[in-house]
Amino acid sequence: MSLVAEAEGGTSDVAGSSVQTTAPSARRPTARRGPFRLRAPLPRGWDAAVAVGASLAILAVWEIVARLGLTTPLFFPAPSTILSTMARMISDQNLLWHAWVSTLRVWGAFLLAAVMAIPIGVAMSGYRVVGAALEPAVDFIRYLPVPALVPLAIIWFGVGEETKIFLLWLGTFFQLVLLVADDMRRVPNEYFEIAYTVGANERQALKDVAFRAMLPSLVDNLRISLGWCWTYLIIAEIVAADSGLGFVIWAARRYMKTPEVMAGVVLIGVIGLATDQLLRLLHRRAFRYLRGA
Template structure:
């Protein structure tokens, strides 16, 4: 083995038949030579992944702490992590943090669910039937470039200043993108599956519900997970609309009084909530489609 060039040795170990060995002999993958961390599209054990992820957070917080303590940036503009935690504790003790969080979660969830209920069937039919796509796609493509904040005056006139206005802003920010992404998910369903169902005598409704939808469902769930992040980014915009509660409202109020500790605290709470909901979607995806996550 030592006389065989390295490139050749990789081929042999990846394919024992090249040396005439038994098929039951241990197979070593060629990518093992590249190292466990830097193999192209390689895998990481769960422990290593968690260590790297935790390390990135420690590096971020450490850099933030070091810059804020160095005096390069005044504390008025960049408070230390301890200042932010202290502000969060006071916010929690006042009872407003829990209430603001509950209200914001309700608004984001409502706008997101409303978008999903409308976008999934529309995207399903746009991806299945070209006439439906030709009718809706130009309008949706046009609407997705319109900034949601520009609709605020119209939303106040059409919907009023209640919860419906906040939910509508989040809906506008997520619906049009979601429709187009789901359309692409549906169009990626292999034509061979559809032709096989037609050969077996399946009706159009059966092909749509039992072939196309089920085949596209893993990608649709990923699309929902991605667009949920957009729903959270529109929260502050939504809570500009005649709001008197919510995390976005608290951030805007803190801005007026230069309370940067509360601004950072609100941002961290929103980020944490978004991360938790993202991980919930990942768990659902792994539970519903375990064969896609096998190593």
């Protein structure tokens, strides 16, 4: 049977949904024009241009304020000073090695947290009995501030790598496990039922359907918890470390070397930004199907 009309209808259906998204701005045709209209879309490419432009502007103002001597370098060094300090630290103080050590710790703890959180989180919402058993403990630990557990971590693990990994893991695992449980909970029942009615067993339905259905939001949540890891890294490295960016920052502070402190901070920011953007890009690539025609 021929379905040409349906096919044409298909494209108009998609157009219909895009009309809906612009409807809020169309509601008041006489209102302001341009990008400052509420919910107005930005033309293609503007997003990146505005982001880069605004960031450069902030840096420029900062540089000018510092150069004019309105601040003392001790408190607020210019971006150019930070940059040259960073270059010097790379050649003299092994800054990149420290950054590498920190990155390894973050990823080590993050992967450990993820590998544990994914199956446990899935089990928590897949099997009500597991959820009921674990939720109180997870919720309790989740609200403990990581710094408060530093002494305990040192008692348990001494001042080696284990302590750092433990602290990072502590800060992410308990948050992540609940996010994973939520992702799993949001998988529509219909998906499981489709799987069962084509002959899948529970394990197959979990692996082939539920996991695939939750994957986009799971990856998003992993990306967010990777960010938390960096937050706790500094706490872990300040307390007990002789390497890593937290150690570098903390050591520089002791001698009031503000440019070095800021160079360390900036480097963390750069690594975070780069990782986040990379993961976002991979997300868009891997989950193209989420976007319509």
